[in-house]
Amino acid sequence: xxxxxxxxYRLQACPFCERVVDTLQDHDVQYRSRFVEPMHSDRNxxxxxxxxxxxxxxxxxxxxVTMSESKQIVEYVERTYGDGGVDEAxxxxx
Amino acid sequence: xxxxDVVQLPETEHVAEGETAPDFTRxxxxxxxxxxxxxxxxxxxxxxxxAFHPMDGSFPATYLWNEMRDRAWDREYGVTVLGVSISxxxxxxxxxxxRGMDYRLFSDPSNEVAERYGIVNDLDGMAGVEExxxxxxxxxxxxxxxxxxxxxxWPEFPDYDEIETAIExxx
Numbered sequence: 484x485x486x487x488x489x490x491x492y493r494l495q496a497c498p499f500c501e502r503v504v505d506t507l508q509d510h511d512v513q514y515r516s517r518f519v520e521p522m523h524s525d526r527n528x529x530x531x532x533x534x535x536x537x538x539x540x541x542x543x544x545x546x547x548v549t550m551s552e553s554k555q556i557v558e559y560v561e562r563t564y565g566d567g568g569v570d571e572a573x574x575x576x577x
Numbered sequence: 578x579x580x581x582d583v584v585q586l587p588e589t590e591h592v593a594e595g596e597t598a599p600d601f602t603r604x605x606x607x608x609x610x611x612x613x614x615x616x617x618x619x620x621x622x623x624x625x626x627x628a629f630h631p632m633d634g635s636f637p638a639t640y641l642w643n644e645m646r647d648r649a650w651d652r653e654y655g656v657t658v659l660g661v662s663i664s665x666x667x668x669x670x671x672x673x674x675x676r677g678m679d680y681r682l683f684s685d686p687s688n689e690v691a692e693r694y695g696i697v698n699d700l701d702g703m704a705g706v707e708e709x710x711x712x713x714x715x716x717x718x719x720x721x722x723x724x725x726x727x728x729x730x731w732p733e734f735p736d737y738d739e740i741e742t743a744i745e746x747x748x
Contacts, residue, residue: 492610517610518666525670528609 487513488544492529494519499553500539506557510564514541584731586710591695591727598627598720599693603683605659606669611684616659617720624656624723624747625716626740629696629709633664633672637711637732644737646678654748656715663688663708696727711735715743723747 491507491514493500507514519526519538526536533540533551540551546563550556592598598616605614619625628645631637642660650656660682664672669682683690691697691709698710713735715724724743726735 515612517612518604519610520667520670526609 487515489514490517490542490544491515492517492519492532492538492540492542494521494538497538502553503539503541503556503560506560510560512560512564583733586698586729586731589695589697589710589727591712592714592722592725594722594725596722598714598716598722599690600720601683601685601690601693603661603685603690604666605681605683606666606673607681608670608673608679611666611669614683616683616716619657619659620716620718620720622657623718624744625720626650626656626658626744627661627714627716628658628735629661629691629694629712631698631711631732632662632708633668637734638662638672639676641711641734642672642676642678642680644734645680646676648737648741650741650744651679654744656744656748659683661685661690661709663706698731713740715740715747717747 489507489512491503493516495518519529523536529538529540530536532542532549535551537551539553539556541556542549548559550559600615600617602613602615604611628641630641645658651658658680660680662682663686664684665686666684669684673680673682685691688697688707688709694712696710696712697707699707710731711728711733713726714722717723724740
């Protein structure tokens with residue numbers, strides 16, 4: 484069973500995370516969820532990936548993109564996987 | 578002279594040696610995060626020691642994981658040690674931190690996994706709560722059970738030396 488290319492780091496009940504989930508689901512993008520703790524100090528895994536402890540954060544192995552901030556992620560998902568989007572990321576700003 | 582009665586648990590039809598351990602998917606918790614994982618996906622990479630334990634915070638869970646941590650079978654024999662209890666992922670993260678262990682724990686609040694393994698323990702005095710009875714299964718890569726131990730008393734702890742011998746045989 485192949486793992487999804489996209490990993491979403493999220494916090495339970497975090498509205499910004501849910502927004503990213505909605506966008507991924509709207510575009511039928513497969514993803515796996517990794518849940519982290521509410522305390523920022525307990526989120527070293529996210530810090531190692533993105534340089535910051537905030538969630539949501541995604542890692543997309545299709546494109547090599549790692550990013551945080553929901554607005555930026557939503558735009559990225561729409562650009563990359565939305566109608567008229569390209570399968571391979573066109574550069575990207577990460 | 579103070580005696581005490583150990584509670585006998587009823588006979589149970591549990592998953593036995595030679596059988597294939599039922600696969601399941603549950604949140605698997607490590608020291609940093611949790612994500613849905615299947616037992617089969619983990620077992621693909623090598624032998625697994627699957628330990629069902631009483632809820633996090635109970636003294637049997639503490640004793641079990643102290644001993645399992647100190648024995649470090651993962652480093653010694655390359656076996657992957659995994660736990661299962663009804664505790665939620667937040668509790669699992671705390672247990673991993675407090676015991677200072679590298680092992681990952683499945684979270685199964687519904688106790689359905691224990692049901693599939695035939696090892697349900699109804700808890701007296703905790704209405705509506707059931708959990709697995711203490712049990713240990715050693716699985717090879719295709720999830721064949723190489724060694725099985727299921728508690729028949731409450732409380733009861735596994736025979737760690739016996740487990741170690743089974744791991745040695747498999748390694």
